[in-house]
Amino acid sequence: MTLLTVTNLSFSYHKSSTVFHDVNLSLEAGEVFTILGPNGVGKSTLLQCLCGLLTPTKGEISLNGQNISDFTHRQLARQVAIVPQNYHINSGITVMDYLLTGRTPYLSLLQMPTKKDHEIAEQYLTEFNLNTLKNRSFSSLSGGQQQLIAIIKSLLQEPKLLILDEPMAALDISRQYELLKLIKRLANKHIAILLTTHLPDHALMLNTKIGLLSTSGTLTTGSTDDLITKERLEELYKIPLNLTYLPELHRYTCQILI
């Protein structure tokens, strides 16, 4: 069965203006879907609708055939994790305690995280070579460190669908390389991943399903070959650019012509 089905979805913050309308998309387990679009077109808004943080004005979102409005918060948090673009955490919570909040959907009321939960968090910190951050306060971390820790927290949720809002934005290129590899590994483990990015190269590297969200509020979906083209991207971003084929990698790369 299709993991995520989005049907005729529309959203408005204010009655007078629609952010996006009639959005349709679907995602199977293990598929990766990349959304591109100019600043302010509604990518984050769409992602927040998909994980139940915002309620769409119209349309339906289903997980394994069940409308997400029928899920409890706890049920939904076992299925879907989101790594947002920004964090507003000023509580002084340590990195370890922040990570362990990812286990909340699996704990009963007032239950403390278990030894096993600590071990899983430690394992991820080791995998990402971030152990030294464990006892730091989350809010004292750099933007890139926060992004990596938030990604690890989302993995502790063991989601079937992982939603990443511009996950590469604050990362240096070596961390981007690690994250791109991680996305491929998670997809091989049948986790569906929906991400946004401002770099067409990320979509070309991942070779995913694509959604182009335009200023008119429509989402055009298709394959990388069909949608990551010079013509489509120039129309979307209104700038001159070029795609160059890299024979050694069997894919294109995108350059802004300046």
Ligand SMILES: Nc1ncnc2c1ncn2[C@@H]1O[C@H](COP(=O)(O)OP(=O)(O)OP(=O)(O)O)[C@@H](O)[C@H]1O
């Ligand atoms: N809470 C809010 N209340 C009212 N309008 C909002 C709110 N959040 C976002 N918007 C507006 O909705 C539109 C879509 O914003 P959104 O953050 O989803 O865009 P985006 O495509 O993710 O942008 P970016 O690429 O810059 O992150 C923008 O015009 C934004 O100003």
